[in-house]
Amino acid sequence: MTLHLVRIGVNPLALAQYAVGRRIGDDDDGYALHCALVARFGDAAPRPFRYWRDHARGPHLxxxxxxxPAMQDAGALPPADDRLAALFDTPQAQPMPAAWRAAARYAFEVRVRPTVRFGRQVRAARGDRAGAWQPKAGEIDAYVAACERAVLAGESTDTVDRAAVYVRWLARRLDGVATLEDATLRLFQRARSRRSTHRPAGSGARTHAVEGPDAVVAGTLTITDPAAFADILARGVGRHAAFGHGMLLLSPAGRAA
Known part of the structure; x- marks a missing residue:
């Protein structure tokens, strides 16, 4: 089935009212949009996606x-939640290439949440280790993890470059899929997001706030495995693709220097 790029206009006021009504607001509206998209379009909802609040063409994702076709069918149904009626404009779509070519070059931009996640055993070991940064955290900023490694190696954190850490983080997730010819950190901030606790109804808080890195990396890539590239394009880069991160935006690459 051909992947489609969709554009959906977003009503910021309706989104804010939806987030407040469900108590799911955060700094970037990622969780509220995730919930609203799933409520409106079900399993056919866009994922990954990226949201722009202020843009010459108006707020949109x-x-x-x-x-x-499944998304069109879902959008034709009346919204299950009345608060969704004014939130989204009618989606517009265009097909992406049906097949990708090895060695093809593209300019790209991707918004990512570059974090390092620890399994239960590693988390327990870090909690017992002297010098561990944020020892109880299950997931930390990749830059913080790099600083921790530098300190444990007897080096200064001044030797750790945030942009280089995030580019390496992205390169590792594209390893075997595409090669980064060049990449730069275009934007960085720290943002508070909201995630599900996966608790059943009535057993406590359903969501919790998490704070972490929010970065935009741009550059040029070359496809090495067309099938794997198609998969990661549809799946998104990183663990937070359902919440407004991980969408690889592509455009024609310029002439190589």
Whole structure:
């Protein structure tokens, strides 16, 4: 099935009212948009997606959809939640290439949440180790993890470059899929997001706030495995693709120097 790029206009006031009503607001509206998209389009909702609050064409999101006809069918139904009626404009879509070519070059931009996640055993070991940074955390900023490694190696954190850490983080997730010819950190901030606690109803808080890195990396890539590239384009880069991160935006690459 052909992947489609969709554009959906977003009503910021309706989004804010939806987030407040469900108590799911955060700094970037990622969790509220995730919930609203799933409520409106179900399994056919865009994932990954990226949201722009202020833009010359108005607030909107772009996303990838694996089954465009299913999304159209879902959008034709009346919204289950009245608060969704004014939130989204009618989606517009265009097909992405049906097949990708090895060695093809593209300019790219991707918003990512570059974090390092620890399994239960590693987390326990870090909690007992002297010098561990944020020892009880299950997931930390990749830059913080690099600083911890530098200190444990007897080096200064001044030797750790945030941009280089995030570019390496991205390169590792594209390893075997695409090669980064060049990449730069275009934007960085720290943001408070909201995530599910995966608790059943009535057993406590359903969501919790998490604070972490929010970065935009841009550059040029070369496809090495077309099938794997198609998969990561549809799936998104990193663990937070359902919440407004991980969408690889592509455009024609300029002439190589």
């Amino acid at each position: 772009l996303g990838y959809v694996a089954d465009w």
